[in-house]
Amino acid sequence: MANAFIDAGAKTGPGLSTLLGGLAVAAFGWRGVFIAIGLGSLLWLLPWILWVPDTDPGARTAQASPGWREILSKRPVWATSLGMFAYGYTNYFCSPGCPAIWSRNGASPWETWHPRVDPVLDHGRGSPPRRMEQ
Numbered sequence: 434m435a436n437a438f439i440d441a442g443a444k445t446g447p448g449l450s451t452l453l454g455g456l457a458v459a460a461f462g463w464r465g466v467f468i469a470i471g472l473g474s475l476l477w478l479l480p481w482i483l484w485v486p487d488t489d490p491g492a493r494t495a496q497a498s499p500g501w502r503e504i505l506s507k508r509p510v511w512a513t514s515l516g517m518f519a520y521g522y523t524n525y526f527c528s529p530g531c532p533a534i535w536s537r538n539g540a541s542p543w544e545t546w547h548p549r550v551d552p553v554l555d556h557g558r559g560s561p562p563r564r565m566e567q
Contacts, residue, residue: 436513 457466504510 454466457469461469
């Protein structure tokens with residue numbers, strides 16, 4: 434359950450910070466946002482210094498770390514790895530901006546993407562993608 438909250442925060446945080454950051458830049462300018470984030474970071478530093486114990490890291494009891502064989506023998510590791518692979522694959526190849534780009538030009542994904550990415554495959558024409566004849 435804790436991993437679910439961490440993952441939800443990792444997905445929600447960038448979205449909200451992009452929205453709120455854009456609104457803040459529109460209201461206060463980029464310099465104001467830069468200063469606010471810097472000062473906020475410094476303000477967080479004070480309680481952090483007071484909260485973290487001032488002990489020698491070597492004073493902790495030594496605990497044996499699990500080896501690679503033990504880690505790779507766990508089902509949750511494989512499930513998480515497969516899930517992250519599927520998420521990354523989907524996020525990379527099916528990003529939200531692609532359908533808008535495709536529908537704007539009325540072309541297939543390959544026609545829209547291919548010439549801009551690799552001018553060599555475009556045979557050096559450098560031409561924008563053409564609409565597919567129907």
